[in-house]
Amino acid sequence: MKLKLLLLLCMLSLSAASYAEGGCPPGMIPEGGQGVMSCRPIPGYDQGQGQSRPQAPPMRWASKWGAIATDTPTGTLGISTDASSQDEAEQKALEDCQAKSGSKCKLQLSYANGCGVMVLGNKGFNTQTASTLEGAKKSGMDMCNAESDGCHVYYSGCSLPQRIQ
Structure with missing residues (x-):
């Protein structure tokens, strides 16, 4: 008889717990009035309880440089x-200029995280840089053609940044 009574009490406590939950998913609590029931988030539920999704670490980039002499x-x-x-x-x-037999090498351009070009024309040359190769070429050609x-x-x-994380 005592076993049946204990079993009945356990079943009642389980049904009361599920009724109190209101059918809401974890992290939510029931809310509503007469005949209307919805679930809302429990304030602070996923803070510090390991329930939040892990966030990806921020991306980090290493700058890369190029130069023309x-x-x-x-x-x-x-x-x-x-x-x-x-x-x-x-x-x-x-050093590359000097290794190719240049004796009076002079730096013309340095650039970071982008592209550099040298454009030649009948009256000289120019060097240009831009974030894209197409942009650098267009800038150099426009200047030369003028x-x-x-x-x-x-x-x-081009010397484009490299992702390191």
């Missing part, structure tokens, strides 16, 4: 791409 009298071009700093990119471009004939892109290169 020339020895104009000899027509020597030195370049660098994907360097970790502006100083490194400029130094590598000057001052010269026979313009063409002689060199183009």
Whole structure:
């Protein structure tokens, strides 16, 4: 007899708990009046209880640099791409120019997280940079065509940022 009474009490407590829940999913509580019932979030339910979704870590990017150097009298071009700093990119471009027999190499352009071009025309050259290769080429060609004939892109290169996280 005692066992039946204990079993009956357990069943009543379980049904009362499910009734109090009101059929709402975890993290929600019943709300409403006569004949109207809805669920609303429990304030602060997912704060510090491990119930919230883990957030992805923020993306991190490493800047990359490029540079162009020339020895104009000899027509020597030195370049660098994907360097970790502006100083490194400029130094590598000057070294590349000198390694190609340039004796009076001069830095023309350095750029970060984008593209650089050298455009030649009948009356000289120009260097331009932009966030895209198309933008740098257009800028260089527009400048050259305004001052010269026979313009063409002689060199183009990009140093785009690299995702590190």
